[in-house]
Amino acid sequence: MLRLLIIYLSISLLLLIFRTGRTVKVGRALFLYLLAPNPRIVSKLLSETGRIGRSISQLVSAREENKILQERITSLLQEKEKLQETISESKRLKRILNYQEETPYELVSARVVGWTPSLFSSALLIDKGINQGFEKDTPIVAWQEGENPQDPGVADFSLRLNGMAVVGRISESGPNMSKVLLITDANSELAAMVQRSREKGVIAGTGKRFLLLKYLSPTADLEIGDLIITSGMGRTFPAGVVIGSVAEVLRGVGGLEKRARVVPRININQLEDVQIIKK
């Protein structure tokens, strides 16, 4: 048994040491291709799960009804649910189509089909990949309707209520699926600027709900509620896409830079669909 442990530990260590090597990368891509959940099955699974969950809650609430009425109500409710699902789906598609007309970028919609299974990273899986022409570092945005309740700036500027905002970028692509590194992830960094004063810096994920705007000059003009947008430097994102709003202005180490805590515009937990900016 010790021999078994040593063998598996050695393989794990080799994977760790040679994780950036070509062989390991090719192996990863191959396994991701073979094992990635089929987006169609996943979408169906998601909608079925929602339907089953709702059906269970209906059954619990209808317990006191008599049998005949219960059957009738259940069937009627199921029909209603199907209709509601169809209505919400058509609303969603209509919304996406309208948004695409409003934006200067060419956008392609993708469905969120999964979330990375780890406490230590925040990323999501979408149902578009190399076959649809999307590769590493392709920018991902989403449309935020209403406001992120944590955002301190939403009340000040009507512009901020609705619109396109940064979600992240593709970090790895399979044929029909991609991994999206979210802006909130601690590994994420993006060139950004303050919309009002045009001060440039870098926005970094913290692994928490806030982002950190750093490398601003110590005299930078920055206020709570300022809108932070992409600067276009780094070439991953086009300039002018909203990231979030300043919640707190901080002093960097030794006072050599100014920093800010930024609340992302997008409420990532609510994402069902994202838009990919075609380069």
Added chain:
Amino acid sequence: MKRYIFFLVSLLLFVTIQIVLLRHLAIRNVTPDLILIGVVYFSLKHGPTLGIPIGFFLGLLQDLFAFGLFGANCLIKTLIGFSVGTFQKRLVRGNPMSQIFVVFFACLFQYWSMYWIKIFFGQSPPQVPFFAVIFYPVYNSLLAPLLFWIIEQWEKLWGGGVYAPERDRSAI
């Protein structure tokens, strides 16, 4: 042959459920860790001979879909499979308290191992909110008895003891 198919299907099912569905059970971004609970379940029930490979392959699948250090989850889950499997004889397997206890410490072990592995390989330590560090083992350990029961039913669907542990084999 049947047992290999069972384990292959189980591994893929666990990872798919983890990726697609368990996000909906997240409380303040802390998601139930079916992958970890799966490793603990198989190690506790079948010993280290099975716990080690199950830990390795579930860790590998987790690494494929997650970011960060590729291979780190493999290493950690292999060690969890080995440790839990080794101590299995000292624990009352069917007892929910044992399950809660083992999953709680497995979660803590996973967090701290990842912390030190990242530092060892020159990366910044994981940025996990303090609440998540505390709540992650609590949430998962409380869910453990239920998830253990579900996995057990799943195993029974395949005819129960598809894999006879070493000590039972000698009895046979």
